[in-house]
Amino acid sequence: MHPYRSILFVPAHKPQWARKALASGADCIVVDLEDSVPADLKDSARKVARETLAELRAESEQVGLFVRPNALDTRMSGADLEAVVCPELTGLFAPKIRDATDVVRWETLIDWFEARNGAEGLEMIVPVEMVDAITNAFEIAAASPRVGAMIGPTSEHADIARAVGYRQSREGSETLYLRSRILLACRQYGLHALTGLWEDLGDLEGLRKFADYGLQLGFRGQVLIHPSHVPVVHEVYTPSDDEVAYYEDLVATMDKAVAEGHGAVRFRGTHVDIAHAQKARDWLAHARLVRGQTS
Numbered sequence: 001m002h003p004y005r006s007i008l009f010v011p012a013h014k015p016q017w018a019r020k021a022l023a024s025g026a027d028c029i030v031v032d033l034e035d036s037v038p039a040d041l042k043d044s045a046r047k048v049a050r051e052t053l054a055e056l057r058a059e060s061e062q063v064g065l066f067v068r069p070n071a072l073d074t075r076m077s078g079a080d081l082e083a084v085v086c087p088e089l090t091g092l093f094a095p096k097i098r099d100a101t102d103v104v105r106w107e108t109l110i111d112w113f114e115a116r117n118g119a120e121g122l123e124m125i126v127p128v129e130m131v132d133a134i135t136n137a138f139e140i141a142a143a144s145p146r147v148g149a150m151i152g153p154t155s156e157h158a159d160i161a162r163a164v165g166y167r168q169s170r171e172g173s174e175t176l177y178l179r180s181r182i183l184l185a186c187r188q189y190g191l192h193a194l195t196g197l198w199e200d201l202g203d204l205e206g207l208r209k210f211a212d213y214g215l216q217l218g219f220r221g222q223v224l225i226h227p228s229h230v231p232v233v234h235e236v237y238t239p240s241d242d243e244v245a246y247y248e249d250l251v252a253t254m255d256k257a258v259a260e261g262h263g264a265v266r267f268r269g270t271h272v273d274i275a276h277a278q279k280a281r282d283w284l285a286h287a288r289l290v291r292g293q294t295s
Helices: 015-023 039-059 077-084 100-117 131-135 137-141 159-164 173-189 204-217 227-237 241-259 274-293
Strands: 006-011 028-032 064-068 091-093 123-127 147-152 192-195 221-224 264-267 270-273
Touching (some): 006 227, 015 227, 077 100, 100 137, 131 173, 137 173, 147 173, 159 173, 192 204, 270 274
Parallel strands (some): 006 221, 064 091, 091 123, 147 192
16 A cells, blocks of 8 residues: 555545545545435435545645545445446455454455456555454455455544544543554554544644654554644654665665674764664665655
């Protein structure tokens, strides 16, 4: 999966919001048919979502386009996928997954509607929003090659807060264990690790600190609910010129050292060895992908 820094949600029945999301420069847009769409608008929202996907893709070949359908137990998932699976779609943001069996159920639906609607290669982003999913995170991550990303859960009011029963703090320490499980599952199975929501729309400095803490933990992007959050999150999750120069210099220094028969050297006042160079190469590979997405 592309290393999306920003995953921005828009309600399916409000196509003008989707256009604003694209204008914000978000790496990925999720057209939501689930929680943000009132029950009496679900049917009409499917048609609007399909039209929105075509319009957004016509304007941008690079942006990730996902749809969040309604959960499997609503019995609306099939109708959702029949309406929105199309060549313009990148994948599904699959809600309320509890275990690997749920992943396989989604995968079966995707297989069917890809063949039926002329799409291919659809990926899945899995939000961890149920207690069962936290417990089964590693099995979920390994359940299908379509799973490309998972989201470490944070939210003050949404499903995960209700399921676990925590009280949200500014620093987010109450979700550290929950997010850490998801992060490790992503690392073990090579998935893109995303952190969850910052819900205070006007507090951009709080958002910056929250995103930076996510980066410190090892996450590489974030779910968003407002276009104004995109520039802040991109700044945090985009490697800087100075960082790139540092790691390039580290790799060059270690390559020279190894060629001279040394496995460890002093670099800018610190000890570095072959393991440091391997980590630097991995970091640089990710940095090149991310910086290639920036305008």
